[in-house]
Amino acid sequence: MxxxxxxxxxxxxxxxxxxxxxxxxxxxxxxxxxxxxxxxxxxxxxxxxxxxxxxxxxxxxxxxxxxxxxxxxxxxxxxxxxxxxxxxxxxxxxxxxxxxxxxxxxxxxxxxxxxxxxxxLMPRQQVTNELIALMNSSMIEQKNLARELANRFQVSEQAMSFRLVNLGLITSLE
Missing domain, CATH: 1.10.10.2910 (Arc Repressor Mutant, subunit A)
Structure with missing residues (x-):
């Protein structure tokens, strides 16, 4: 970007x-x-x-x-x-x-x-903070991270997945 x-x-x-x-x-x-x-x-x-x-x-x-x-x-x-x-x-x-x-x-x-x-809608710092909090909670499977973040930011799961990849926070959309 x-x-x-x-x-x-x-x-x-x-x-x-x-x-x-x-x-x-x-x-x-x-x-x-x-x-x-x-x-x-x-x-x-x-x-x-x-x-x-x-x-x-x-x-x-x-x-x-x-x-x-x-x-x-x-x-x-x-x-x-x-x-x-x-x-x-x-x-x-x-x-x-x-x-x-x-x-x-x-x-x-x-x-x-x-x-x-x-x-x-998905500011870099807030996405990073929320991702870290979710990963530290260990109450969520990695495959569900984008869905949970999408819910928190009120965006589509697809938009969040693309954002995570574009920010370099995940390596693929799978």
Whole structure:
């Protein structure tokens, strides 16, 4: 992951004095001046960021699960904080694809927004601390670590697994 994206997510949390998990992305958005709305979109549309002179709006698919909605809000915050160029970001499918290019890791803005969302919702230090606490408790099998951490951070197990690998805390997704 681009260190500056990780740093920007950390700086955003520090600026807003958010240190406890789970991070509430809707609260982060509101404190950054973004209005969050829940809309009944088709299943393939995760969310939208609309920049307007009177204020930016994050629209989230109300039909998606809570973990998906939380990641979508954080993803749209990423477009905002990273100052991606454009006034309209339409993020389609559960993979946050705007078009076929991003599924091949070509759309750098989408990749960056996903990395920002992961760092915002699953801050490096808190993930490390929670992982150590779980491992020290020896009340959980290693294969269940990602699931338990996902529950604590209110993200999907897949998102947590990727985050653990990207942070170098585990070596594979198995």
């Amino acid at each position: 681009n260190p500056s994206i990780e740093e920007k997510a950390t700086a955003t949390l520090e600026q807003l004095n958010l240190t406890s998990i789970p991070i509430d992305p809707a609260s982060v958005a509101a404190r950054l001046g973004l209005s969050v709305r829940f809309e009944s979109f088709s299943d393939d549309l995760s969310g939208v960021l609309m920049r307007k002179p009177e204020g930016s709006i994050v629209a989230v698919n109300s039909r998606h699960g809570v973990a998906r909605q939380r990641f979508t809000i954080a993803h749209e915050i990423g477009h905002h904080v990273l100052q991606h160029k454009g006034d309209l970001f339409i993020d389609q499918t559960v993979l946050n694809r705007r078009d076929g290019r991003s599924s091949y890791a070509i759309d750098s803005q989408e990749i960056e927004a996903n990395a920002f969302a992961a760092a915002l």
